[in-house]
Structures are given as structure tokens and as C-alpha cells.
Amino acid sequence: MTSNEELLLELRSLKQRLAEIEQHLCSSTSADVASSSTTEGKTSCDAAAAAAQPAGTPTSAHSHDNPASTASPAAAAASPDAAAAAAAAAAAAVPAVPLAPLLPESVPMDATRIVMHQIVAPTEVDALGICFGGQVLSWIDVCAGLSAKTLARGPCVTISVDAVHFFRPCRRGDVVIIAAMVNRTFSSSMEVGVKVEAENMRTGARRHCCSAYLTFVSLKGKARPQQQQQDKALPPSQQQQQQQPKQGLPRVLPTSSEHRRIHIQADARRQQRLAARQAAAADPQRAAAAAACRLQPITHREGCPTLPPSLSLTRYSPAASFTTSSQNPTPPNPTTDPAAAIAAAVAAMEAAAGQQQQQEEEAQRQRQQRGRLVVSDSGVRRRVPPSATTAYMTQSVLPQHANTLGITFGGQVMSWMEQCAYISASRLRGTHLLTAGMDSVTFAASTKVGDILYITAQVSAIFGASLEVMISVFGETPADGNVFHCADAFATLVVTDLQGAPTHIPFELEPSSAAERLRYEGAQQRRAERLAMRGAMAAVRTARASLDGCSPGSEPAEQQQLLQQQRSLEAVVEGQQLMQ
Missing domain, CATH: 1.10.287 (Helix Hairpins)
Structure with missing residues (x-):
């Protein structure tokens, strides 16, 4: 963008600001003039009535009781000024309508960049010292929400999250760097891209963990719950004055070739989301199958057990057969x-x-x-029904789980979903579990502070060392007792040993009901799509610029050699930690 274009944009925004201020002043002046004219008209009418009475005619009894009727001529002459002052005081008592900040027509893409630093605490890791995937998803949602709020200059809510694949884990003591930036804006929604890196504080080595794309919707015209209660107490005329016109989101202008590529890809992803949504809406059979596969929550109305019977497995160990x-x-x-x-x-x-x-x-x-990942057919794997892996969670939405409008954070909901999926996968008695990724999540309905969330998870398919878990979320408003569907998601977890190497799962699912078979068949298709997407993202991340603006391909040979030495040192340190 040239300097002339920037000046034109700034001049245009200043003109719009001046026009809005002038309109506000004109409305305030017209209200003051109307109140003054009403007071003056009443005073002139009283004077004319007094002049029309004959001399010596006594006034009414009410006029004798009125102190103003017995006032001196000087006080009567000063009455218009007193009335005007009273009208001005009454107008000042009415709360003034604050001017909404005028959004510019366009902003540079760099202006929406937000960077957060988080240290992985011991309370946020598992037994191997690896940060839970749900915690990382929560950080991603918070950072992306800050970027969206910076652009919209108002509250925003998460509508959907594209698939997130974890390439490298964040370990205890690492500094997690989360960077978010608005990729593109539309009428009332925007796409925010997030990149997560982890830095080892001892070696200084930095590695790319995951990336995500989130869709937010601006709720700038919606007031907070406390403000809504105050607005209801005002008269209807003042309620109309409090309502502010809804403004469109500014356009995001890319300022580099990399930003232009991101800007174009954001529109392509949006078209894919809209096409998938339209295809789902136009196919009644697909919608019916999704509703049939949905896991039903366990509520206080149904008295079924919270967990199915525990799974047991008699492992065959050739080393234990030498009992001679x-x-x-x-x-x-x-x-x-x-x-x-x-x-x-x-x-x-x-x-x-x-x-x-x-x-x-x-x-x-x-x-x-x-x-x-070779599994023999010597009776090692035991066939179990998917219902034996069902897990339930019940959460209450507290103020720390919601934004300024009282709406639950999408990242908090995804964190609870990952926890429930972890519990469900743990039913298969794996040595250790790692979250490899979570498919795209679309929130059908939002929950608020005071609502109850029912989260249900069940293993839908097992693939050697990995498994897919389906999660369904329902909400309930205690005031009316209405239970409504919020979201569905699919998480992928990997079973590893204590050294982090993948190991086979000694169980095999045996779907029996129609819903279980639908989930199992859909899992095969989703796994093929997931592997293709993961391969494409792995190829892209090798050429992606770092959070500090340094591209891997543009580093000098000395820096590349130093980076390789840091990575080797990091591997040695991690190996020593595992040995300890």
C-alpha cells in the first residue's frame, strides 16, 4: 500500500468520524431546543391567561397556595431562566449515549497479530511430562479470541474450529509460544490462524507443535448481561437511543507475499466449509445418520450407571511359559x-x-x-463392544469459563471434550495415551454461565496403535430444564509405552447396533481423510516461517548447523529425562 492510499484511507475515516460527531451534536441540540420551547410556551400561556382576567378578579384558591403566584415581578421575570436551567439539569440527568468507536474500512494484517507465552506447569502434563492436548486447544482459543476482538473492537465468539493435528508435544517446563492473526474477514465473521511452538528453556531449541484455523463471529452490537438489565429499566425512547447501528468488519489487507497466500487460502477454506454445510443440509439421510450416531448424555433423569463394567485382559507372554x-x-x-x-x-x-x-x-x-505395528491372531486381542468404552463427564459453567457476555469459551469446551476422550480411551488399558489430533468442531449452540454440560465419549474404531473417539456435548439450562445439543467431535489418540514408542492395542471393537456400525464405517473414511490432511500439513510446515519471522530456508549455513546441534542436544537431554 502506498503512502497516498494510506492518507486517503485516514482522511476518509476522519470524515466519517466528524459526520458522526456532528449528527450526535445535532440530536442533542434539537432535544434541548424542544425542551426550552415547551417551557417558554407554557410561560407565555400563563401570562396571557393572567392578562385576560379583569382587574380585581380574585384568582383561584390553587393560585393562592402557589408560591410562584405571589412572587415579585423580578422573580416572575427570572422564571424562564429557572425553567431553562431545570430543563438543562433534567437533560444532564439522562445518561448520554456513548459513541461507538468507528471501525476503519481496512487494516493491515500485521495489526491483528497477537502473541502469547505460556509455561507448561506440572499440573498441565501427564505421567510422561507431556502437556495435555486440551490445554493447548484452550490456549489456542484464547489467543485467537484476542486477535478477533482486537479487530472487531468488541466481543467475539468461536463458531467452528478446523482439524488440529499435533506434530510435536509440549513438555513440562517448555515455554509455549502461541501466535494468532486474522487471515480474512467476511460480512460478520472472520478466520483466525494460530501457530503454536514450544521452546526448550535449557537448549533454546524451538519446534513447531501444531496449527489451527478458527472462525469467529462478532457480537459487538450485543450488550453484556448487566447492561441489558439496565437498558430494560429505561423508557422505550431511551432504549432506542441506546441501540447502536451494526457495523461491518474491516477488510484485512495483506502486506507481503506470504500474507497474500494466507489471504487467498482463507477464502478457499471458507468455501469448503460452506460447501460441506450446504451438502449436509441438502442430504436428509446424512443428517439422520449423524443424529443416530450421536451419543446421548447421562443426566439426572436416567439412573443408568456412570461407567460400564471394567475391561480385563489375560495377556499371553511367551517369556512366562518357560516354567519347566x-x-x-x-x-x-x-x-x-x-x-x-x-x-x-x-x-x-x-x-x-x-x-x-x-x-x-x-x-x-x-x-x-x-x-x-504387527498384531498376530494368536488370541492376544480381545473383542469388546464399543459400549464398554463409554465415558461421561458433567461440568458446570462458571464465570472463569466464559467471556464478558457470559458465553462459554470454545477452547474450554474442547478441553473438557479431550479429557472425556482420554477417559474413554483409558478403558482399553493402554500403557500411555497421547492426543494426536482433533477433527473439525462446529458449535451448534452456545452455553452460558450457570448452564450444565453433559459430555459423552466412546471409542468408535481401533487402528493398530491408534484409536478414534467420538465425543458429543449437550447443554442444560437449570431454569427451564431444557437439554439441547451443542457439538460433536472426533479425537485421535495413540497408545505408547513408557518410552513413547507406539504399541498395539490388545482389544478389538465388535460393533453390534446400527449406530455403532455407522460410527465404525464412518471412522474408516475419516481416517483416510485424516492421514491425507496430516501429510499435507506436515509438508507445509517445513516451509512455514517461524513466529519471529525467520524462514527455515533462508537461514545461513552457520545458523542451520547451530540449530542442528541444538536439536541434537535437546534429544540427548530428553533421553536422559526418560532414563531418569
């Missing part, structure tokens, strides 16, 4: 047969050495199987 007489020999009696005692000791040593070698070979074979 050589491993537990009958102890000889050295007092009666010394030679037999010596021979038995040698045999025991040889058996122990052979057993240790066999155990090492079996452990090596199992590690190779985990690396290839």
Missing part, C-alpha cells in the same frame, strides 16, 4: 550328595543364562513388532 523343572529345580541336599549339589548349581546357572537370553530375544521381537 529346570527353572524351579528341587534343591539338592548337599550334606548327603555334594556332587549332586555342584551339578545342580551348574545346571541352575546354565538355565538362568538360557532363560535370560530367551527373554532378551522375546523382548527384541516384541519391540520389532511394535515398530511395525
